[in-house]
Amino acid sequence: MTERLYYISDATEGHAKVVRCTSEPDGRYAVELERTLFHPQGGGQPADRGAIAGIAVEGVSLRGESVIHILAQPLAPGAVVEMQIDKSTRARHSRWHSAGHLIGYAGERFGWEPVKAHHWPGEGRITFIPREQQISMPDANALLAMIKGWQADNLLLYTDIEAGRRKVRFGDLPAYSCGGTHVKQLAETDGMQILGLKMKKGQLVVTYALHEQA
Numbered sequence: 001m002t003e004r005l006y007y008i009s010d011a012t013e014g015h016a017k018v019v020r021c022t023s024e025p026d027g028r029y030a031v032e033l034e035r036t037l038f039h040p041q042g043g044g045q046p047a048d049r050g051a052i053a054g055i056a057v058e059g060v061s062l063r064g065e066s067v068i069h070i071l072a073q074p075l076a077p078g079a080v081v082e083m084q085i086d087k088s089t090r091a092r093h094s095r096w097h098s099a100g101h102l103i104g105y106a107g108e109r110f111g112w113e114p115v116k117a118h119h120w121p122g123e124g125r126i127t128f129i130p131r132e133q134q135i136s137m138p139d140a141n142a143l144l145a146m147i148k149g150w151q152a153d154n155l156l157l158y159t160d161i162e163a164g165r166r167k168v169r170f171g172d173l174p175a176y177s178c179g180g181t182h183v184k185q186l187a188e189t190d191g192m193q194i195l196g197l198k199m200k201k202g203q204l205v206v207t208y209a210l211h212e213q214a
Contacts, residue, residue, distance in 0.1 A: 001065040001066065002019075002032065002033060002034070002035060002036055002065065002066050002067040003034065003035035003036070004035075004036065004067065004179070005035050005036060005037050006036075006037055006038070006039050006048075006181055007159070007161070007166050007179070008159065008161075009037070010181075010184070011037060012037065012050075012084065012085035012086075012087050012090060013037075013082070013083065013084055013085070014037050014082075014083050015080055015081065015082055015083065016033040016034055016035045016036060016080070016081065016083060017033065017034045017078065017079070017080050017081075018031060018032070018033060018034075018075045018076060018077050018078060018079045018080075018081060019032045019033060019034050019077065020032045020077055021074050021075050021076070021077055023074075024070065028058065028070050028071065028072055029070070029071050029072070029073065029074045029075070030068045030069070030070060031052065031068070031069045031070075031071055031074075031075050032066050032067070032068055032069075033052075033067070033069065033081075033083075036067045036069070036083065037050075037083050037085050038050065038057065038060045038067065038069060038083065038085065039060065039090075039093070039179075039180065039181050040060040040061050040062045040067050040068070041059070041060060041061055041062075042061070042062055042179070043178065043179050043180050044097070044100065044116075044117040044118050044119045044120075044180070045093055045096075045097050045119050045120075045180040045181070046093055046120055046121075047059060047060035047061070048060060048085050048086065048089065048090055048093070048181075049085075049086040049089045050083065050084045050085040050086045050089075051083075051084045052069055052071060052075070052081050052082070052083055052084075053075055053079075053081040053082060054082070055071045055072065055073050055075075056071070056072070057069050057070065057071060058070045058071065058072065090181060091213070092121055092212070092213075093119070093121070093180075093181060094180075094181040094182050094183050094188075095183055095188060095189055095210055095213070096119045096120070096121050096124055096210060097119040097178075097180045097181060097182055098157075098170075098182045098183045098186070098188070098189050099119075099124065099189045099192050099208060099210055100117050100118075100119040100124060100126055100208070101168075101170070101176060101178075101182070102147045102150060102151075102170075102186070102189065102192070103126045103143065103147070103194070103206055103208055104117065104126055104176070105146075105147075105150070105173050105174070106138075106143040106144075106146045106147050107126065107128045107138065107143065107204070107206065108174075109146060110138040110142070110143070111130065111131050111132060111135045112128035112129070112130060112131065112135070112138070112204055113128055113129050113130075113131050114126055114127070114128050115127055115128065115129050115203075119180070121210075122209070124207060124208040124209060124210070125205055125206065125207045125208070126205070126206045126208070127203050127204070127205050127206075128203060128204040128205075128206070129202070129203055129204075130202075130204070137197060137199065137204060138197070138204075140194040140196075140197055140206075143194055143206070144192070144193075144194050147192060150170065150171070150173070150186055151186045151187060151189060151190060151192075153171065153186070154185050154186055154187040155170040155171030155172075155173065155185065155186045156170065156171060156184065156185050156186075157169075157170055157182050157183065157184050157185065158170070158171075158175075160175065165177055166178060166179055168180075168182055170186055189210065190211075191210050191211030191213075192208060192209070192210055193208060193209045193210070193211075194206060194207070194208050195207040195208060195209055
């Protein structure tokens with residue numbers, strides 16, 4: 001089991017010991033560390049980018065309870081290596097993930113329950129199911145107005161680990177079970193747009209976007 005440092009830390013540099021390194025069918029290497037700062041692809045969020053021991057990390061995934069880092073070169077088991085996260089990519093992914101949570105919160109206020117999320121930059125969408133049989137589709141402007149209120153209040157991120165599960169929330173908003181990375185305060189999610197709302201097989205799909213920060 002890999003200790004996931006990104007659950008409780010926003011650090012983008014650190015050190016860890018190599019647990020094992022095995023060959024992949026494509027000629028690359030799967031490296032497992034005792035602990036990692038790298039967020040793997042999953043939970044609606046892309047993988048972090050960066051380097052381990054100066055070697056570019058070409059992919060990060062979860063295999064069982066272990067976080068696997070794909071490198072073009074092998075690393076020696078037992079070696080203590082440096083981890084470096086690409087800060088701009090981490091910040092971008094965190095903004096999109098937090099923005100998705102805000103849409104989830106707003107949808108709940110209108111009687112919709114979020115059941116699926118895709119927080120990839122340029123592909124943001126949240127899928128909801130109705131909590132009642134007779135319920136109307138919310139208005140995009142009404143959703144965005146509610147979100148802008150939370151952003152104006154600049155609610156802060158809170159993280160808790162309960163029974164081994166990580167939960168995140170902003171201010172007094174409900175806590176969501178989530179393994180992703182997030183902004184520290186909601187002012188960082190400025191520039192949100194709701195691109196569209198549509199019904200598909202009885203579910204509501206809300207697509208969204210964020211302006212890119214310099």
